[in-house]
Amino acid sequence: MANPHAGDTPHWEAAFDYYYQDQVEAAFAEVTESGVGEGADLLRWYRVIEAEFVTRKKSRTIDVTPWLQMEFVPDQLMGLEEELAQRTLAACDEVAQRIGWSHGSQTLLSILASETEAPWAANPYGYCVSKEPYEKICLPNYLVDDPLEFGQAVAHEYAHVISTNIADEYAPRWVEEAVSVLVERRFDRGTWSDFKADRTRWLSERELEFALTDRTEDEEARKEEIWNAYQQAGWIGRYLAELKGENSLGAFLREIANESPVANILRSFRGQDRTDRALRQVYGVSKRELFDRAYDWMCQASVFSD
Numbered sequence: 001m002a003n004p005h006a007g008d009t010p011h012w013e014a015a016f017d018y019y020y021q022d023q024v025e026a027a028f029a030e031v032t033e034s035g036v037g038e039g040a041d042l043l044r045w046y047r048v049i050e051a052e053f054v055t056r057k058k059s060r061t062i063d064v065t066p067w068l069q070m071e072f073v074p075d076q077l078m079g080l081e082e083e084l085a086q087r088t089l090a091a092c093d094e095v096a097q098r099i100g101w102s103h104g105s106q107t108l109l110s111i112l113a114s115e116t117e118a119p120w121a122a123n124p125y126g127y128c129v130s131k132e133p134y135e136k137i138c139l140p141n142y143l144v145d146d147p148l149e150f151g152q153a154v155a156h157e158y159a160h161v162i163s164t165n166i167a168d169e170y171a172p173r174w175v176e177e178a179v180s181v182l183v184e185r186r187f188d189r190g191t192w193s194d195f196k197a198d199r200t201r202w203l204s205e206r207e208l209e210f211a212l213t214d215r216t217e218d219e220e221a222r223k224e225e226i227w228n229a230y231q232q233a234g235w236i237g238r239y240l241a242e243l244k245g246e247n248s249l250g251a252f253l254r255e256i257a258n259e260s261p262v263a264n265i266l267r268s269f270r271g272q273d274r275t276d277r278a279l280r281q282v283y284g285v286s287k288r289e290l291f292d293r294a295y296d297w298m299c300q301a302s303v304f305s306d
């Protein structure tokens with residue numbers, strides 16, 4: 001994670017320790033001591049820590065349910081906190097029901113202060129981080145103006161909370177995004193047409209994982225590539241839901257985390273990775289077949305045409 005050539009490593013190590021305990025004030029103190037050097041990755045982290053710290057200084061946190069809290073800057077919410085809390089809960093309920101999950105993982109939804117500059121190029125609607133006290137969902141403040149988009153963003157990020165917990169952090173990013181983009185209930189018609197017109201835009205599993213996780217280059221310059229990767233993941237999620245229903249995604253994530261001796265033996269005997277074995281188990285396809293078939297299905301899909 002930390003780049004030894006950029007910034008001061010001991011300070012960054014301490015900063016990450018604090019950050020993952022959500023002690024963002026102490027984390028920010030460490031990174032301002034250190035600086036970021038020339039690493040784009042550290043600059044990104046600097047902005048994330050700064051945004052969460054600036055928010056914390058001015059925020060109030062309320063309990064929505066025993067497992068859900070909401071953090072916000074009171075004078076930036078125009079008195080909408082109660083409505084946004086209810087929208088958050090409704091979105092979480094819907095996603096849990098669709099994927100087949102019971103709430104329980106402690107979750108903090110933080111609506112970041114409007115003046116913060118987080119890396120929104122790669123995470124245009126927010127991001128989710130597993131911290132020690134809770135799963136923390138951070139959303140940009142501008143979403144407050146659009147209740148529909150706010151609910152979609154909550155759905156996307158809460159699906160990450162669910163995926164991470166069910167799959168025990170073993171799910172590759174493309175699987176998590178397949179679930180998260182599916183539950184948003186929105187898709188981009190332009191990208192859909194581009195995929196259909198040009199098969200080479202449709203990435204292989206390895207390429208897709210790379211596009212979603214590589215943070216070594218400037219994210220602003222890769223914005224379109226990252227956007228397309230999210231769209232492709234969404235189509236894969238829709239295809240899996242089409243095969244066996246949305247609830248099958250919960251079963252798929254559970255199978256990825258399967259630690260039974262038989263699952264482990266089969267994995268090493270057949271040389272399959274977790275995701276490939278779980279795919280065959282739940283859907284009867286390999287990763288390669290999934291990517292090919294999802295493409296063909298997407299080309300013919302008509303349900304999303306209006």
Ligand SMILES: [Zn+2]
Pocket residue numbers: 156160176177180
């Ligand atoms: Zn996501």
